[in-house]
Amino acid sequence: MSLDGNLTWLRRSSTLRLALILSAIFALCMATAAYITIKVGSDVFERRVDTTLDALAKASALEGARGDRFGVILRHPNDLEDLPIALQRVVARGGGTVELSHDFRESEAWRVLVDTDSQGAPVMAAVPLDDAEDAFELLGGVLWTTMLTMIVLTLVVGFATGIFAQRRLKRINSTLSALASGDLSARTEITRNKDDLDDMARQVDLTAAELERLVAQTRHLSANLAHDLRTPLARLRSRLESLPEGEERGAALEESERLSGIFDTIMRVARIEATHGTDGFERVDLANLMTDLSLTFGPVIEDTGKVLKFDASDAEAVFADRQMLVQAVANLIQNAMRYGGDKINLAARGRTISVADNGPGVASEKYAEIIKPMVRLDATRQSEGTGLGLALVRAVADRHGADLILSQTDPHGLTVTLKFADL
Structure with missing residues (x-):
């Protein structure tokens, strides 16, 4: 499969889309769960710390002396000169959590509470939170790592499943394309019975x-x-x-x-x-083909009083069955002679050939009908014709994988074009 084909599959694979959607949903759920877990856990922890600080404050009796001890600071709210400015500001606000810019007593995060001691005097109590912060960082890291791992695993499984499914879908699509092109012997040949x-x-x-x-x-x-x-x-x-x-x-x-x-x-x-395959196909120069046909039919058309014009502009070669193309163009010329006006134009441009007339033309809504076998616009079937001319042209176009295009000639008439695919 080419790079473009791989990119197209990545864009259009329903299995991979499902994997991406499930990964996005899982990531959103995990992110929400991680945020809630860390946020709620932090709030609960802070409330428990506040309860501990309140108990410490109520059990102390400073009486103007400091109650600092290892890992705990107990001070009167006015005795804060040796404490960091950020911590003093939190005390002024009545307490809270503060993140210091550098270590203070081997900790940067502190929880502060302003309360009263056992004597009813105001007291400030503070404890470090670094251990708790480390625990929450560890918890967050575990949650985010788990989420990323699960997302990667989901994408890998989705991608692998998509490749497996895409191989079968490609075989099914190839079979359907072959059937549509006329190869009725095409089969998927998938014999498993898994899904x-x-x-x-x-x-x-x-x-x-x-x-x-x-x-x-x-x-x-x-x-x-x-x-x-x-x-x-x-x-x-x-x-x-x-x-x-x-x-x-x-x-x-x-x-x-x-x-x-x-x-x-x-x-x-x-x-x-x-018939199927390319037996009998060769490189056919469209300019030479149409030139030969114009020379063959030119005298016949002139004998009927009509005018034949021929134009070959930068015509290319196509891989085709020359005899089939001759039959198709001959049928188009005969139709133009029978139903068209006094002018018939043959053209070969690029990878297309066309036959146009200036007759009454055909209504565009009838285009799909007149290329069917035995279909004639004359409902009474009193006029000449068999209804097989354009059916043969359509069969030749299908045989070559070419587009059969019917359009109106300006200002009136019918133009039939065969547009061949690239070699």
Whole structure:
């Protein structure tokens, strides 16, 4: 898989998205839990320290003397000259927690409480909190480390699961793409039975097998029908040719010729749709192809009183079956001669070829219909035509993976374009 393909998968993988969402939710929950744990724990600890300080203050009797002892400071609120300024400010506020900028008695964090001693005199009590701060930092570190570890594990598991699922999804998508391009023999060949993706793959294979059977049956039926009818048609034509000359004989021969053409076209479409792969493909120069066709059909078009124009601008070569392209363009030219106006334009530009006319054109909402087999705009089917011309062109386009584009000619008419993919 290319770098672009990998980036596309990373952006579009539903499994990885789920892993990211779960990781984000887990991270949010863990961060909230860590904050609440540390915040509530700190508040509870401070209340317990305040209770201890209150008990120390109530049990002391300073009477103007200092009650400092190891790890505890007991002073009268006015006897603070040798204490840090920050600690004195907290005493002035009535107590609280203070973070000093440097160690004071081997501690930077202190909890201060202003209360009264056993004699009812005001007293300031302070104890260091460094041990508690270290404990809370350790607790926070454990919580954050656990959260990051779980997030990494979730992403790793999600990524690994995504890769495994993506391989099967890629195989399913490739099979569906092959089926859409006409290769009805494509299968996922996934035989495991582990999860819903395996169930989907097997269902795709079953559907493809049934589709292949039905399409093969239909193609076989239509091809056999066309082939079997050619023999009686040939006999009918032979008998018609043996009849005396006359208007009825000519009309009958013309109609039999038309029927033979219909069956020949049906068989050509069936053969094109039934083939796969690139057997018979070669590099075809689109400019040379369209030049040969313009030289072939030019005199015929001029004999009908119409004008043929040809333009080849920077035409490129494509990997294609030349004979199929000749059949497709020939059908488009015949359609333009039959239904178009007095001008027919052949063009080869880049990797596209087109045939345009200036006739009455076709309504855009009918474009999808007229490329179907046996579909004709004449509902009564009284006009000439078989409804197979554009169907054959569509079959050739599908065979080459090309886009078949129908558009309106300016100011009126129909333009049919074949746009080939890059080599």
